[in-house]
Amino acid sequence: MNLEKFSYDNQIVKLFIIATVVWGIVGMTVGLLIALQMYLPALNFDLQYISFGRMRPLHTNAVIFAFVGNGIFAGVYYSLQRLTKARMFSDLLSKINFWLWQLVIVAVAVTYTLGITTSKEYAEAEWPIDIMIAVAWIAFGVNMIGTLIKRREKHMYVAIWFYIATFVTITVLHVVNSLEVPVSLFKSYPVFAGVQDALVQWWYGHNAVAFFLTTPYLGLMYYFLPKAANRPVYSYRLSIIHFWSLIFLYIWAGPHHLLYSALPDWAQSLGTVFSIMLIAPSWGGMLNGLLTIRGVWDKVRDNPVLKFYVVAVTAYGMSTFEGPMLSLKNINALAHFTDWIPAHVHIGTLGWNGLLTFGMLYWLVPKMWNTELFSKKLATTHFWIATLGMIVWVVPMYWAGLTQALMWKEFTPLGVLQYPNFLETVLQIVPMYVIRSIGGALYLTGACVMVYNLYKTARQGSFVANEGAAAPALEGIGGDSKKTHRWLEKRPIQFALASTVAISIGGLVEFIPTWLVKSNIPTIENVKPYTPLELEGRDLYIRESCNSCHTQMVRPFRSETERYGEYSKAGEFVYDHPHLWGSKRTGPDLHRIGGKYSNMWHYLHMQNPRTMSPGSLMPSYPWIIEQQLDTEYTSAKINVMRMIGVPYEEGYENQAVNDLQIQAQEIADDLLDSGILVESDKEIIALIAYLQRLGTDIQVKQAENK
Amino acid sequence: MSAIVVLIGFSLTVATGFLIAFLWAVKSGQYDDKYTPSLRILFDDTSPTWTTDISEKKIADDNSSQKSKTNKNKKNINN
Numbered sequence: 001m002n003l004e005k006f007s008y009d010n011q012i013v014k015l016f017i018i019a020t021v022v023w024g025i026v027g028m029t030v031g032l033l034i035a036l037q038m039y040l041p042a043l044n045f046d047l048q049y050i051s052f053g054r055m056r057p058l059h060t061n062a063v064i065f066a067f068v069g070n071g072i073f074a075g076v077y078y079s080l081q082r083l084t085k086a087r088m089f090s091d092l093l094s095k096i097n098f099w100l101w102q103l104v105i106v107a108v109a110v111t112y113t114l115g116i117t118t119s120k121e122y123a124e125a126e127w128p129i130d131i132m133i134a135v136a137w138i139a140f141g142v143n144m145i146g147t148l149i150k151r152r153e154k155h156m157y158v159a160i161w162f163y164i165a166t167f168v169t170i171t172v173l174h175v176v177n178s179l180e181v182p183v184s185l186f187k188s189y190p191v192f193a194g195v196q197d198a199l200v201q202w203w204y205g206h207n208a209v210a211f212f213l214t215t216p217y218l219g220l221m222y223y224f225l226p227k228a229a230n231r232p233v234y235s236y237r238l239s240i241i242h243f244w245s246l247i248f249l250y251i252w253a254g255p256h257h258l259l260y261s262a263l264p265d266w267a268q269s270l271g272t273v274f275s276i277m278l279i280a281p282s283w284g285g286m287l288n289g290l291l292t293i294r295g296v297w298d299k300v301r302d303n304p305v306l307k308f309y310v311v312a313v314t315a316y317g318m319s320t321f322e323g324p325m326l327s328l329k330n331i332n333a334l335a336h337f338t339d340w341i342p343a344h345v346h347i348g349t350l351g352w353n354g355l356l357t358f359g360m361l362y363w364l365v366p367k368m369w370n371t372e373l374f375s376k377k378l379a380t381t382h383f384w385i386a387t388l389g390m391i392v393w394v395v396p397m398y399w400a401g402l403t404q405a406l407m408w409k410e411f412t413p414l415g416v417l418q419y420p421n422f423l424e425t426v427l428q429i430v431p432m433y434v435i436r437s438i439g440g441a442l443y444l445t446g447a448c449v450m451v452y453n454l455y456k457t458a459r460q461g462s463f464v465a466n467e468g469a470a471a472p473a474l475e476g477i478g479g480d481s482k483k484t485h486r487w488l489e490k491r492p493i494q495f496a497l498a499s500t501v502a503i504s505i506g507g508l509v510e511f512i513p514t515w516l517v518k519s520n521i522p523t524i525e526n527v528k529p530y531t532p533l534e535l536e537g538r539d540l541y542i543r544e545s546c547n548s549c550h551t552q553m554v555r556p557f558r559s560e561t562e563r564y565g566e567y568s569k570a571g572e573f574v575y576d577h578p579h580l581w582g583s584k585r586t587g588p589d590l591h592r593i594g595g596k597y598s599n600m601w602h603y604l605h606m607q608n609p610r611t612m613s614p615g616s617l618m619p620s621y622p623w624i625i626e627q628q629l630d631t632e633y634t635s636a637k638i639n640v641m642r643m644i645g646v647p648y649e650e651g652y653e654n655q656a657v658n659d660l661q662i663q664a665q666e667i668a669d670d671l672l673d674s675g676i677l678v679e680s681d682k683e684i685i686a687l688i689a690y691l692q693r694l695g696t697d698i699q700v701k702q703a704e705n706k
Numbered sequence: 707m708s709a710i711v712v713l714i715g716f717s718l719t720v721a722t723g724f725l726i727a728f729l730w731a732v733k734s735g736q737y738d739d740k741y742t743p744s745l746r747i748l749f750d751d752t753s754p755t756w757t758t759d760i761s762e763k764k765i766a767d768d769n770s771s772q773k774s775k776t777n778k779n780k781k782n783i784n785n
Contacts, residue, residue, distance in 0.1 A: 083747060155736060155743045168723065172716055196709030203713050223747065232744035239744075240737060247724055251717045267710060 004152070004473050007466040008081045010368050012094040014463065016074035017361060017368075019102060021451055023070060024357070027062030028444045034059055035437035038586070039430050041609075041619040048623040049113045053545035057124040058112045063349060064122060064212065066105045071357040072216040073097065073140065076163050078364060079223040080147060083157045085471040089146025093139045100136035104129055115543035116186045119578055120201050122208050123177050124545075127188045130178040137174065141167040152471045158239040162219030165247045169211040177204035181640050183633050187539070191644050194573025195262050198581050202257035210250040213353055214316075218242075221289050221313065224360050228305045234291035238284055246281040249274050256327035259336065260555040261581065262570035268329075275327035282320035289313040304379035308359030311387055315351025319344060334409075337551055337585040339429065340401025343394040350390040350443060358386065358450055365454050369461030378453045385446035393439030400432035409559040417562050422588040423613050430617075524571035527697045529646045530690070532634050532660040537690025539637075540624065540683055541580065549586035549618070552579075552694070565592030565695070572697060575646050587618060594696035599667055600674035602688045624683045629664075631657050663689060 037043045037052045044051040077094065081087060088094050107129050111117070117124040125133065144167060148156070177200055180188040192200050226233050233239055255263060255271030290313055293300065300306045322344050325331055335341060366373045373379060407425040410418035419425050530538060541547070554560050556567040568591050573579055597605075601612055607625050609616040635653035642648045661680065667688055668680035678684065731737060 082750070153746075155739070155746075156731075157743055157747055161731075164727075165724070169720055172720055176712065176716055192709050199709050200713065203717075226744065226748060230748060232741075232748060236744040237740045240740070244724075244728055248721060251720060254713075264710075 023066030084151035286317035312355035338401035343397035371461030374456035389442030396432035537686035551582035
């Protein structure tokens with residue numbers, strides 16, 4: 001037997017570990033900031049850059065793609081090398097993967113702060129960043145596949161399969177969800193509109209949870225949990241069943257995010273059915289994880305790593321039970337748009353992703369630095385603070401969600417809404433928001449304790465950048481096709497480029513149906529494209545991420561039509577690139593806001609919401625009052641919109657700015673009549689124009705019919 | 707709903723890809739042994755004499771010298 005000597009690349013794992021820790025602290029701090037802003041709106045200090053709408057996507061992206069993302073890479077780069085008994089395919093690709101990913105994160109942080117966003121949840125990055133993400137991701141995938149080709153272990157351990165599924169599926173999701181046409185370097189519109197855009201968005205959004213927050217972490221669980229317990233996984237056979245059933249079911253569950261929306265009913269039911277079926281593999285995985293500790297539960301008593309894993313896997317079980325329950329229409333009717341959903345999400349993120357990452361780091365750092373953990377006691381303290389923080393976070397949010405949902409639906413015996421003022425239902429749950437922020441602060445404190453502990457551990461140990469190992473070459477894999485592998489090994493960049501081309505061709509072929517299949521959304525005659533001013537106002541709505549707190553989707557319930565007006569119909573959104581349905585009602589739904597209040601009301605409300613609604617938690621938007629509307633790209637926007645199917649007449653782009661000014665002047669005149677002097681070129685005018693237009697198209701028809 | 711057609715197309719493609727991968731895994735004997743792989747990951751293949759920081763070049767040299775040795779051995783046997 002020919003024993004080959006080689007070394008594992010620990011340096012890249014170290015870089016990813018540092019990035020995980022740093023971005024984790026950043027992401028959680030931003031999370032704490034927005035948790036505080038939710039009851040102290042003045043905490044943005046009237047600075048547009050840190051207002052809630054811009055910080056909320058920054059928080060979600062930072063914790064998902066920066067904290068968990070780097071955690072995935074750290075864990076995969078460590079375990080994949082050991083599982084394949086091979087060094088990573090290319091050190092250069094590893095470095096490209098690392099540095100480009102960090103560049104993406106910085107670019108995301110800067111652009112979101114500046115209000116450059118597509119508004120699509122968990123994919124708010126504009127198109128140049130989307131391309132960077134794709135390159136970094138493909139570098140990762142090629143590196144992984146290259147390593148698999150040159151592996152010295154024939155059997156691919158179940159964790160590897162989870163990693164492969166992660167790479168393949170996220171690639172497809174990212175490409176489809178990022179199909180957009182650029183207006184400028186920092187602005188694009190998605191090719192899909194309204195209900196279609198919403199469906200693509202939640203097909204992506206759901207599967208991002210499935211294939212970014214779940215499958216890679218299951219892979220990590222199957223490697224790091226048995227390692228920490230020094231026990232083989234409870235049932236390897238079950239783990240194989242777990243993997244294959246999970247990936248075949250997950251991708252169909254996305255529509256459960258759009259229950260009771262304008263999405264066709266059969267698609268909603270499809271989403272529900274697959275969501276329910278998902279309980280089986282998810283719980284199979286949870287039980288497999290927990291039962292791995294069978295016989296060594298006493299180790300959990302004094303091993304902080306196992307403590308983290310036990311609660312992490314339990315949290316996975318809880319949230320994968322809750323998810324299918326929430327996709328039942330009757331439960332969804334109550335929970336959707338309320339704080340119940342953030343609670344559900346945070347069981348998954350704080351519990352499953354967070355605690356599993358912490359456990360992994362507490363195991364990896366001593367191992368890679370050849371030392372013992374600096375303080376077991378501190379790690380245990382971290383465990384208890386984190387678990388307590390999670391509970392203090394989620395319990396008040398479940399309470400808040402349920403309370404508010406019941407208040408929204410409450411009718412008096414005479415059949416009118418018990419709480420017609422939306423604000424009343426918000427003020428009711430403010431104490432819950434306060435408690436939630438305490439939970440978040442606890443969780444962040446725990447993470448800071450970990451940083452100190454890990455730093456001390458690294459300081460007392462000695463890091464080995466290239467860990468030597470030896471394993472026999474694999475016959476068959478290393479034998480027959482060795483030539484090709486040698487050729488590939490020397491050409492990582494060519495290999496990467498070739499894969500990118502192959503993936504792009506596949507994507508294009510798949511995309512052809514879009515142009516061949518005609519849309520069958522019922523079009524409503526009265527629904528007209530936005531005027532240039534409304535379009536610009538809509539882009540301001542996107543810039544400030546108003547959709548973080550306001551939905552534009554009145555569901556067909558009496559409690560909603562009484563409160564907001566006629567329920568939303570698919571045909572009303574055909575020109576909405578992107579859709580702005582939102583997923584959370586921190587404030588009321590805005591789909592029927594048009595014409596409800598005067599221009600003056602909107603002006604004063606944006607200036608300071610509390611003048612019009614005392615006690616409101618909405619931040620003030622003084623900058624929208626003061627800033628001039630940028631009309632540089634108005635014509636280009638009209639052009640792009642026409643290209644993606646909005647019927648603006650040929651040549652309208654030349655007239656657009658002129659029309660915009662005329663409409664702006666009308667609004668400015670109306671405001672002047674109400675005693676407010678404002679120039680017609682301010683941003684507020686465009687925003688008012690958009691808000692006044694919202695949901696009014698079908699009202700015209702009803703009025704005419706009468 | 708062209709978007710649904712696109713999404714179902716993509717989802718089916720991904721699912722088909724995984725189906726092929728599954729069939730390959732079964733056929734190529736990946737799952738013939740459903741127990742030892744879970745044990746094997748528990749052992750580290752880093753040998754105690756070999757855990758110090760080491761340059762890739764030295765490893766390459768070592769591997770090639772070892773190879774020439776085994777080749778020589780093979781030749782001897784053949785002779």
